[in-house]
Amino acid sequence: MLRTESIDSGINFGASFYDRFFRSLPNKELKDVAKLNVIGQALASPHWNRVALGAAAITTQPALDYFNPKVDRDTAKVSAIRTAVKIPVCTMVGFIIRGLSYKLADKFIHGSEAEGSILFTPSEILRETNKELRASKLKLHKNTMSTIIAIFVMMFTNFLIDAPLTTKLANKFIDKYHNKKDYKGAV
Amino acid sequence: MNIEPFIRKSINWIYKHFEKGSGAMILVTSLTGMGVSTIAQTCAIIFNKKYTDKQKAFMIPQELTEGIINICSMLLITKPAQRFVRKLVKTGKIATKQTLQYMKENDLADKRGAKNFDIGLFIKEKMAKLEGSEEFSSLAQEEKNKILTGHLDVLDNYSVYADSISAITTTAGSALSLAVLAPLIRNSVAAKYQKVNMNRLQKHYQEYENRKIYNTDSLKI
Numbered sequence: 001m002l003r004t005e006s007i008d009s010g011i012n013f014g015a016s017f018y019d020r021f022f023r024s025l026p027n028k029e030l031k032d033v034a035k036l037n038v039i040g041q042a043l044a045s046p047h048w049n050r051v052a053l054g055a056a057a058i059t060t061q062p063a064l065d066y067f068n069p070k071v072d073r074d075t076a077k078v079s080a081i082r083t084a085v086k087i088p089v090c091t092m093v094g095f096i097i098r099g100l101s102y103k104l105a106d107k108f109i110h111g112s113e114a115e116g117s118i119l120f121t122p123s124e125i126l127r128e129t130n131k132e133l134r135a136s137k138l139k140l141h142k143n144t145m146s147t148i149i150a151i152f153v154m155m156f157t158n159f160l161i162d163a164p165l166t167t168k169l170a171n172k173f174i175d176k177y178h179n180k181k182d183y184k185g186a187v
Numbered sequence: 188m189n190i191e192p193f194i195r196k197s198i199n200w201i202y203k204h205f206e207k208g209s210g211a212m213i214l215v216t217s218l219t220g221m222g223v224s225t226i227a228q229t230c231a232i233i234f235n236k237k238y239t240d241k242q243k244a245f246m247i248p249q250e251l252t253e254g255i256i257n258i259c260s261m262l263l264i265t266k267p268a269q270r271f272v273r274k275l276v277k278t279g280k281i282a283t284k285q286t287l288q289y290m291k292e293n294d295l296a297d298k299r300g301a302k303n304f305d306i307g308l309f310i311k312e313k314m315a316k317l318e319g320s321e322e323f324s325s326l327a328q329e330e331k332n333k334i335l336t337g338h339l340d341v342l343d344n345y346s347v348y349a350d351s352i353s354a355i356t357t358t359a360g361s362a363l364s365l366a367v368l369a370p371l372i373r374n375s376v377a378a379k380y381q382k383v384n385m386n387r388l389q390k391h392y393q394e395y396e397n398r399k400i401y402n403t404d405s406l407k408i
Contacts, residue, residue, distance in 0.1 A: 022274070023300040028281045033348055040351020043358045046216060056362035064370040070378035075245050078238065082246065090224060119194055122202035130335075132343050140350065144205045147216045158223045163231035171237045 044140075046147045047098035054091025061087060078174055085170040090162050097153050102146035109145060111138045120145065218258055225254030244384040249377035256369045257361075265360030272356045276349045277305045283348060289341045307349065310342045 066080035110116040128134040
C-alpha cells in the first residue's frame with residue numbers, strides 16, 4: 001500500500017500516478033445510508049464490535065483447528081475444543097465489560113453543565129454551539145472513554161476471568177472427549 | 188492536591204487523538220486487548236495439567252502466533268485499508284446524494300477524488316469564512332441560522348456516514364484476520380514449532396537415558 005501522506009507532499013512520478021489512479025476509481029453514490037449508519041454506529045460501539053469479531057472468529061477457527069492436517073488427531077481435537085470454548089468466553093466477558101464501561105462513561109460524561117459534571121468532557125465539545133454536532137461528538141467521546149476504561153479493566157479480567165474460565169470449561173470438554181469409547185490416548 | 192487540571196488535560200489529549208473517528212479507537216482497543224489476552228491465554232496453557240507436552244508444544248506457539256498475526260494484520264491490512272477508505276469518503280469518491288448535491292452547489296464537482304480535498308474540512312472552513320464576513324453579520328439572526336443550519340446539516344450527515352464507513356472497514360479487516368488469516372497461519376507455524384520442540388525434547392530425553400545407562404555401567408565397574 002502506498003503511503004498517501006508522503007505522496008501528497010512530494011512531486012514525483014509516484015505521486016501523479018497514485019493521484020491519477022485514485023481519481024480513475026469509479027465514483028459511488030451511497031443509496032441506503034440509513035442502513036449503513038445503523039450497522040456502522042453499532043460496530044462503532046465497543047461492545048457490539050466485540051460481538052461481531054467473536055462471531056467472525058467462531059465461524060471458522062474451531063473447524064480449521066479440528067481439520068488441521070499438520071498435527072496428530074489428538075492435538076487437533078484438543079486445540080479445537082480449547083478454541084471453541086475460548087472464543088465464546090472471551091466474547092461474553094468482553095461484551096459485558098465493554099457494555100458496563102459504556103454505561104459508566106454515559107453516566108459521568110455530559111454535554112453541558114446543565115446536564116451534570118463536565119469534568120470528563122473535552123473543551124472542544126463544550127465549545128461546540130451546534131446541538132446535533134455536539135451530540136455526535138459526545139457519543140464518539142463516550143465510546144472512546146468506555147473503551148479506555150474497558151482496556152484497563154480487561155488487563156485484570158483476562159487473567160482473573162477469561163483464562164481460568166476457558167481452562168475450566170475446556171478441561172471439562174476434554175475430559176468428556178477422553179472418556180469416549182473410541183479415545184485411544186494421547187499420541 | 189487539585190487533580191482537576193490534570194484530568195481535563197488528559198481528556199482533551201484523548202479526544203484530540205481519537206477525533207478522526209471510531210476506526211482509530213477500535214484499532215487501539217483491539218491491539219491492546221489482543222496483546223493482553225494472548226499473554227493470559229498462553230499462561231493458562233502453560234499451567235494446564237490436562238495438556239500433554241506434545242499438545243503444549245503446539246498450543247503455546249499457536250496462541251502466541253495468533254496474537255502476533257492479529258496485531259500485524261491490523262497494522263498492515265486494516266489500518267491502510269481504513270486510511271484508503273477514509274480518503275475515498277473525504278474526497279467525495281464515496282458520498283451520499285446530499286453531499287453530492289452540496290458539492291454541485293458549491294462548484295466542487297470536479298474536486299471529487301482530488302488530492303488533498305476534504306469535504307468535511309471544506310464545510311467547516313466555509314462556515315468559518317461566512318461567520319467572519321461583513322455581509323453575513325449584517326443579516327438578521329433568523330437568516331443567519333437558516334444559512335448555517337444548511338451547512339451543518341450536510342456536515343452532520345457527512346460525519347455520521349464517514350464514521351460508520353470507518354467502523355465497518357475496521358471491523359471487516361479485523362474479522363478477515365480473525366476468521367481466515369490468523370487460524371491458517373498460526374496452525375501452520377505452530378505445527379512446525381511442535382515438530383522442532385518435540386525433536387529437541389526427544390533428544391534431551393535420549394541424552395538423559397544414555398547418561399543413566401553410562402552412570403549405571405560405571406557403578407558396575
